[in-house]
Amino acid sequence: MALLSPQLQRFLSAKLTRDSASRSPPRAAAAAAAARPRSRCCSAIAIDGPSSLAEASGVRWGYASVQGPREEMEDGVVVRPDGLDGFSFAAVFDGHGGFSSAKFLRDELFKECVMYLQGGLVLSKQDTNSIQEALRGAFANADAKLVNWLETTEEEDESGSTATAIFLGSDKVFIAHVGDSRVVLSRSGKTEVLTNPHRPYGNSKVSLNEIRRIREAGGWVSNGRICGDISVSRAFGDIRYKTKKKEMLQKGVEEGRWSEKFISRIQFNGDLVIASPDIYQVVLGSDAEFIVLASDGLWDYMNSSDAIEFVRNQLRQHGDVQLASEALAEAALDRRSQDNITIVIADLGYTRL
Template sequence: MALLRPQLQKFLSTKLQTCTSSGFKPTKKYTCPKKARTRCCSAIAIDAPSSVTGLSGVRWGSTTRQGPREEMEDDVVVRSDGLGGFSFAAVFDGHGGLSSVKFLRDELYKECVAALQGGLLLSGKDLKTITEALQEAFAKADMKLLNRLEISEEEDESGSTATVMFLGNDMLFIAHVGDSCVVLSRSGKPEVLSNPHRPYGSNKASLQEIKRVRDAGGWINNGRICGDIAVARAFGDMRFKTKKNEMLNKGVVEGRWSEKFASRVEFKADLVIASPDIFQEALGSDAEFALLASDGLWDYMRSSDAVTFVRNQLRQHGDVQLACEALAQAVLDQGSQDNVSIIIADLGRTDWQNLPLQQQNFVYELGQAFATLGIVSVGIWMSAQLSL
């Protein structure tokens, strides 16, 4: 629900207190533990610090925040070198350990620079050629990572998603693997530019991933591949690539499935892949900023709310780094159960100082208030009926 004005918040608060005293207790909203909210990993921005104006007036902000998780397995990278007139920005969302993320933050960039011929292919804007180059770069990076994990002295089943932006003067290219997402703000309206690769859901992207996993000989259990991982595309994750049979036999030993079931399984391809979706987006005069973030943001905040939040932040102080940090803290305060990683690229085309703060529609807010009160009233009535 959008944030209400102070008058309406006070009005609702008074009503809810009255309802609570009458015996009805609203559901408690989760709040991150104070300790978890204060844990923060500073984002690493190479050659593109957020306070410095870069390519064509672009200003960068980046941050990673640890949510109520045991480990911080996210990372972000922003680089403005090696790709001609384009900048490289990436969010990595790791799982099963940090080693895959640590390897990818440098190696994926190197492979992309080589495959894109130092940015020459990006300048040519031939999407077919760029797609082939980036698919090759991602495949090479994944192969190198798998080899590294294979020779590791300790058993390492880590993996990582990766969503990369290649930002130029008038064009944005995206290479996407996993469940992070890029949203472009156009005159305050969000334009979602990537779809999460997840083995559950009814959207087109999810249905394609579910079919691909099953065609490869895998299965989906409770929204997870082989009952294990909830993302269908990622780097690393040997047990779903080079060690699928070992994973299958290990499941028998651990009692996760029967030997009879395992004997019927025939793997035909990798269950988790690192093949990226490639997108191209023209940047017109209405493009304000690009927002790339991990699912720790998008699973708990709508794209429209995130865009509005960032716009109001930039109107207030114009500092993209502060806006980035405030957005991360806001979603953690709203109850995000995941780590949060965010990169914002202010394209430098908007005069934020002279743009009035966006106001919520009062009639809409009032409707929300009465809708909330209606839900509370129904709850009170149901509680009264059940107590009869």
């Protein structure tokens, strides 16, 4: 990825500082901020993100994004507290093969969602079938645009990205999920995992369905990876598993990964990697405390219950959701996370003391 320019990073950092100062945080939060060592987290890689304590409809948002030990930062994040009529929008993008696809989605997916959801009107009507149709249409159109862009700009065919988006209303949250990021809800301190990862390994129902779909499309799974290569079965981009499957096979021959005889038996019947989202609808209520949306750079090193307990303790100690987001990213680094880490927390204001 090409990181944000130093000038833009300074601008966003200054904006966060000004916006945070305008709210007069609780005394405990201010003390914690003063005592806290300089963070390894970068919270500026976002589009239209909130200030560190910005509020919309009683919801406070925090987010953090850190490169970790990876050579490149391939994650992206968008937070739009007032993005849709009566609903807030947040999304995490976990790129691979470079930052191109994650950046494209960071810039474009929200626009597609606004168009297909008619500015939020479809969400407000709360007709499940209409919402599912709109979100699937938005994701499909975003993927088609990305695939076309990757082909016409001759970007690397390994470029792709997951995308998990939440649409947060006053009493419900809708989730559109592609890939292996995760959304977790704290309900009176109890952990509710709201999404399932799209990975072609394991014995879960979701994984077995993904493996079957890949095989029916003419592909194969080796060592938990599609064609022995990619470990996520749903993603945007990844044209080598969509429009350039034959080129992918020939490249494998040239690299000695398989033989001409092997590929002569392959007959593709569809895309091996797809961007069709799983869509979830969750009723919140007064026992819903906060939501954590994060890339697998967190979840591969911290389980859901530990993350919920960590954030809950943070919010009970100082009430600053931005500090909690950064501290959670720090905790993942302390657990030797080897991936980029991106975290969004929506504090619903009901965390029990």
